[in-house]
Amino acid sequence: MRTIFFGDVFGKAGRQTLTQHMDRIIKEYQPDFIIVNAENLADGKGLTEKTLKPMFRLGVDAVTGGNHLWDRAESLEFIRITPNIVKPMNYPEHAPGSVHYTIQKGEFKLTVINLCGQVYMPPCDSPFTVFDRWYEGFEDKDSCILLDFHAESTAETRALGWYVDGRVSALLGTHTHIQTADEEILPSGTAYITDVGMTGPHDSVIGMRKHIILEKMSTGVPIRYEASDRGNQINAVCVDMDPVTRRATMITRIRQNVSPREK
Ligand SMILES: [Fe+2]
Ligand SMILES: [Fe+2]
Numbered sequence: 001m002r003t004i005f006f007g008d009v010f011g012k013a014g015r016q017t018l019t020q021h022m023d024r025i026i027k028e029y030q031p032d033f034i035i036v037n038a039e040n041l042a043d044g045k046g047l048t049e050k051t052l053k054p055m056f057r058l059g060v061d062a063v064t065g066g067n068h069l070w071d072r073a074e075s076l077e078f079i080r081i082t083p084n085i086v087k088p089m090n091y092p093e094h095a096p097g098s099v100h101y102t103i104q105k106g107e108f109k110l111t112v113i114n115l116c117g118q119v120y121m122p123p124c125d126s127p128f129t130v131f132d133r134w135y136e137g138f139e140d141k142d143s144c145i146l147l148d149f150h151a152e153s154t155a156e157t158r159a160l161g162w163y164v165d166g167r168v169s170a171l172l173g174t175h176t177h178i179q180t181a182d183e184e185i186l187p188s189g190t191a192y193i194t195d196v197g198m199t200g201p202h203d204s205v206i207g208m209r210k211h212i213i214l215e216k217m218s219t220g221v222p223i224r225y226e227a228s229d230r231g232n233q234i235n236a237v238c239v240d241m242d243p244v245t246r247r248a249t250m251i252t253r254i255r256q257n258v259s260p261r262e263k
Pocket of ligand 1: 008039040066175176177
């Protein structure tokens with residue numbers, strides 16, 4: 001069974017990129033499941049019903065979050081009542097979002113989970129301890145598991161990769177918006193990449209207009225960020241999993257420039 005996972009889909013540029021290229025990607029890769037990290041869907045900050053519903057209509061089965069998932073106060077109730085929005089499970093119990101979401105298509109079953117890192121990130125519980133506790137109680141042991149690990153430190157992501165190897169079918173990193181070239185299948189069958197990267201405007205600094213970030217970083221003076229709309233890229237991975245052994249058999253990195261760079 002095949003899954004395409006899109007890294008942090010950022011703002012209008014990211015949504016347009018998916019809208020314009022989803023049919024082609026589906027034709028080319030023939031995925032059974034499509035999962036998206038959607039913490040930056042609405043102008044780079046959180047998601048809204050208006051920005052997420054069109055993504056579901058494109059064929060997205062479930063979305064994961066991260067530290068920005070709850071940035072929009074007006075969306076909290078929508079997140080609470082939408083079962084295929086998966087939150088980082090090491091945030092407080094009462095934070096809206098599902099702890100896990102299982103998608104069944106014929107014989108194929110995929111459970112999606114999400115955890116945040118602790119290094120250089122807002123406070124949350126240990127992803128190691130919380131994963132152990134969840135995995136022990138998870139009864140659907142014939143389901144493949146896809147873990148989106150949303151973290152800043154490459155070392156923390158790598159360590160969690162070794163920790164969950166053989167227990168999840170894929171650990172796919174998100175959050176830095178920078179794709180890493182270290183995709184592999186770990187010895188016990190977990191597909192791994194430190195960061196899938198960002199689907200959105202790469203003529204930017206992690207999605208925001210670059211001249212604004214340059215001004216902020218070169219002067220230290222606070223300034224309002226604006227989402228970029230230039231240099232769109234698809235950053236994703238395609239993962240094949242064996243539904244019987246629940247081991248990954250292939251991980252392919254996808255990085256495509258889909259709009260010309262401008263000055
Ligand atoms: Fe992000
Ligand atoms: Fe993030």
